[in-house]
Amino acid sequence: MTGAVVHPLDVVHHQASGQLAVRWSNGLQASLSSHALRCACRCAACEKLRRAGLGPTTSTDIRLMDLHSVGELGLQLCFDDGHDRGIYPWPYLHELSLTPHSGTRS
Ligand SMILES: [Zn+2]
Numbered sequence: 001m002t003g004a005v006v007h008p009l010d011v012v013h014h015q016a017s018g019q020l021a022v023r024w025s026n027g028l029q030a031s032l033s034s035h036a037l038r039c040a041c042r043c044a045a046c047e048k049l050r051r052a053g054l055g056p057t058t059s060t061d062i063r064l065m066d067l068h069s070v071g072e073l074g075l076q077l078c079f080d081d082g083h084d085r086g087i088y089p090w091p092y093l094h095e096l097s098l099t100p101h102s103g104t105r106s
Contacts, residue, residue, distance in 0.1 A: 006094050011067075011075070018063040020077075022097060030097030034064040038079050040096055041086035 010023040018034035038058045046056040058081065066078040070087055078084035088096075 006091075008090060008093070013064065013067055020064060020067070022093060024094060024097065028094075028097055032093070032096055034062050034079065035060050036096065037064060037077055037088070038062045038081075038083065038086075040088075040092075041077075041083070042092070043083075043085040043087070045083075045085065 006028075007025045008022050009025055010021075012021040013019075014021060020032045020034075020037060022030045022032065024030070035058065039056055041056055049056055058079075063080040064077055065080045066084075068076045068078075070076050074087060074089035074093060076084070076087050
């Protein structure tokens with residue numbers, strides 16, 4: 001099974017809690033919080049902050065507002081602080097699913 005591409009079978013955005021629930025093809029069930037997702041954003045602006053050692057700083061009551069699928073690539077997530085440029089490729093979301101609470105990665 002190694003090397004097999006894991007893909008999402010089901011993605012549910014829970015508006016009330018801001019959780020993004022993903023069921024993966026390898027059986028993994030993940031629930032990603034808005035805060036974890038926002039902290040893990042890899043858009044140019046967030047990467048710039050990260051390189052400056054500032055990390056993406058965000059309050060814990062951040063809410064995921066909306067999501068758009070980006071073809072086969074992954075998801076574009078829109079947060080209620082107006083931050084809506086982050087593209088989350090599926091492999092990256094799967095990685096986050098395995099480490100749901102790691103806001104910062106080195
Ligand atoms: Zn970002």
